[in-house]
Amino acid sequence: MGSKLRPTEVTACTNIALIKYWGKSSLRHNFPAVGSLSLTLKEFTTKTKLLASNNSKDVFLLDNEPMEPPEVERVLKLLRAVPRRPPVHFSSSNSFPTAAGLASSASGGAAAVMAVWAGFSQRWEFPRIVQLALEFSGSAPRSLLGGFVILEPHRGRRRVEVRTVPSPLLEQLRVVVVECGKERKRILSREAMELSRKTSPYYSAWVKSHKSDLRAGLHALEKGDLEQLLEIMEHNTLKMHALAHTSRPPVIFWNSTSLALLHLIAEKRRQGWLGGFTLDAGPHVKIFTDRETAPRWVQLVRELPGVTQVMIASPGDPPQVIVEGEVWSWQEMLFCT
Numbered sequence: 001m002g003s004k005l006r007p008t009e010v011t012a013c014t015n016i017a018l019i020k021y022w023g024k025s026s027l028r029h030n031f032p033a034v035g036s037l038s039l040t041l042k043e044f045t046t047k048t049k050l051l052a053s054n055n056s057k058d059v060f061l062l063d064n065e066p067m068e069p070p071e072v073e074r075v076l077k078l079l080r081a082v083p084r085r086p087p088v089h090f091s092s093s094n095s096f097p098t099a100a101g102l103a104s105s106a107s108g109g110a111a112a113v114m115a116v117w118a119g120f121s122q123r124w125e126f127p128r129i130v131q132l133a134l135e136f137s138g139s140a141p142r143s144l145l146g147g148f149v150i151l152e153p154h155r156g157r158r159r160v161e162v163r164t165v166p167s168p169l170l171e172q173l174r175v176v177v178v179e180c181g182k183e184r185k186r187i188l189s190r191e192a193m194e195l196s197r198k199t200s201p202y203y204s205a206w207v208k209s210h211k212s213d214l215r216a217g218l219h220a221l222e223k224g225d226l227e228q229l230l231e232i233m234e235h236n237t238l239k240m241h242a243l244a245h246t247s248r249p250p251v252i253f254w255n256s257t258s259l260a261l262l263h264l265i266a267e268k269r270r271q272g273w274l275g276g277f278t279l280d281a282g283p284h285v286k287i288f289t290d291r292e293t294a295p296r297w298v299q300l301v302r303e304l305p306g307v308t309q310v311m312i313a314s315p316g317d318p319p320q321v322i323v324e325g326e327v328w329s330w331q332e333m334l335f336c337t
């Protein structure tokens with residue numbers, strides 16, 4: 001008998017890395033060369049609905065449009081894990097700009113894997129779910145959990161582990177997400193990081209020095225030292241972008257608005273404002289700060305030329321899974337058996 005599908009809806013939050021991953025040790029398994037540390041963001045979500053298809057064909061939609069071939073391929077690869085499945089109607093929508101460096105692949109991947117797991121009642125254990133999310137995107141396993149999350153690769157065993165990191169900073173932390181333009185990405189992060197691995201003279205130094213950044217980030221989180229956390233986050237961010245800048249051909253994700261913001265943030269910090277920046281594979285700047293200071297940053301940056309939107313995000317939860325209209329306590333199912 002084939003696998004039966006129950007109508008399922010999953011909402012997963014995206015995450016932003018404070019200590020980044022950049023580069024893979026295995027392309028085939030999408031295996032990261034370094035670990036990473038992230039914060040899950042409540043207000044930035046992907047909602048994925050998985051239903052039986054009305055006709056005999058699979059349908060894949062993203063934000064109500066047919067999905068692009070590389071995305072379809074990622075979902076199809078995931079669906080191959082389900083034996084003898086019926087055709088599906090798979091639709092995802094993001095609450096924020098897709099593929100612009102705002103980590104839609106993280107929430108998209110986590111939502112897709114959870115939807116397939118729950119909708120097809122697969123008996124996967126958490127490590128398998130993590131593995132499938134990783135194959136979807138390197139940052140997706142971190143969106144399977146809430147709050148601060150660490151992802152650690154275990155090369156010998158060819159698997160990654162994700163876990164939540166408790167911190168006294170969680171309640172007070174806010175992220176001011178500054179959208180610097182509406183342009184779509186020109187290069188995918190997986191292509192850009194492969195280019196860095198192959199051509200940047202700094203790649204081996206990045207891998208070598210990464211563990212101590214991760215340790216410093218963890219230490220700051222555990223102690224509740226926000227200033228120290230922001231310092232190591234900025235340092236690690238600039239190292240990642242230095243790899244991109246020194247690739248051949250170079251990859252520069254920033255635009256002039258991003259750069260103006262980096263200078264403005266440094267200037268305000270000299271005046272005593274609390275905040276630190278990070279950027280991913282796109283021009284948008286995320287300012288990590290606390291609850292009290294976040295509205296001041298919003299006031300400051302919202303009128304800057306080139307800024308198209310500013311949002312405050314707070315720490316987010318693990319995915320919400322609804323099967324046949326019923327909310328699943330999936331963590332109890334996966335972790336307490």
Ligand code: PMV
Nearest residue numbers: 017020021137138139189280
């Ligand atoms: O999840 P991917 O494979 O698209 O790569 C994400 C890479 C960064 O966002 C730049 C860093 C990170 O750790 O999230």
